[in-house]
Amino acid sequence: MRRVAIVSVSMVVMLAGCSGARPVLYPNAHMQSVGKEVAGQDIEDCKQLAESAGADERSGSTAGRVATGTAVGAGVGAASGALGSLIYGASAGMGSMVGAASGAVWGLLTGLFSAVVGPSSQPSQAYTNYVNRCLQDKGYEVTGWQ
DSSP states (O other): OOOHHHHHHHHHHHHHOOOOEEEEEEOHHHHHHHHHHHHHHHHHHHHHHHHHHOOOOOOHHHHHHHHHHHHHHHHHHHHHHHHHHHHHTTHHHHHHHHHHHHHHHHHHHHHHHHHHOOOOOOOHHHHHHHHHHHHHHHHEEEEEEO
16 A cells, blocks of 8 residues: 555656756847746747647657557567577577567556656657747747757
8 A cells, every 4th residue: 555655656756847848038138028927928828829729749649659669669578588588598489479578568558658748858840830930929039948
């Protein structure tokens, strides 16, 4: 019971620490005149506009990322299982099967975790382009995303 609580708390902390990338604004005259609080609200407004226009912050589909992770895990597991069984003298076929199964499970779990938490990479290009253009129209200069 205590383990479940520890794991639950750990997951919440990890999810809270994974915030999405945000645009970095150059401190031009407009940025300095409106201040950080207004600029932050303008960023949020532009992000909402991008999402309502159909630009998805995440690049690629969730199902595609999970399937890719599962397939890659199975391939890596099969190869490492076959290699391990050859080294230790067991049947290469059996080692491949065990390795593929364990690799597929690992790939599935990591794919599901990344789908829930979100990708660690930058947002999709359509999304960043939309937000950048929106902010530019408001008078800001976007120098990049972090």
